Amino acid sequence: MSIMKNFITTQNWSRSELQDIVDFAIVESIPIFPGCKKSSASDYNSRRQEDLQCFNAGIMNHIKNEFKYPEIAKEMGISEKIYVQFVIDKTGSIKDSKVVRGDNKYLKEEALRLVNGLPRMTPASQRNKPVGVPYTIPIHFKLQ
Helix, strand or coil, X not given: CCCECCCCCCCCCCHHHHHCECCCCCCCXXXXXXXXXXXXXXXXXXXXXXXXXXXXXXXXXXXXXXXXXXXXXXXXXXXXXXXXXXXXXXXXXXXXXXXXXXXCHHHXXXXXXXXXXXXXXXXXXXXXXXXXXXXXXXXXXXCC
C-alpha cells in the first residue's frame, strides 16, 4: 500500500476556508498521526522526513487493520486501485473525502469508509497556527 500527497479542488469553499488550507507539500509542519511523536531532529528536512514516515505508517496500519474486502467485489473477482482525496482540517479531523479515481461502487464505498474512519490527528501548522491540508491516498484492492 503506498501513500502519496496531492492537491484538492477548492471550487466549493469559502474564502475563509481557503485561507485555512495549505498544500501538504509546503506546509511547515505536517499532521501528526496518533501514536507518533513530533520529530526532534535538528534540521527541518530530517524532522519533516521523520514526521512523514510515521504519518504514512499510521495511515497504512489503520487501513490494513480496518480493511474489509467487499464480498460482492470478491465474488466478482474485482481488483482495483481507488484514490481517495480528503482534508485533514485545522482540528485534525477528516473532512471532504471523495473518490477521485476508481470505478467499482463497492470498492469506492469501502475506501471512503476506511478514510472516514481515520482517527483525529494533531493538525498541520503554518506560522504556528493550525491549518487544514489536502491529502490523496491510493488504496489497492487486490485479490490473491
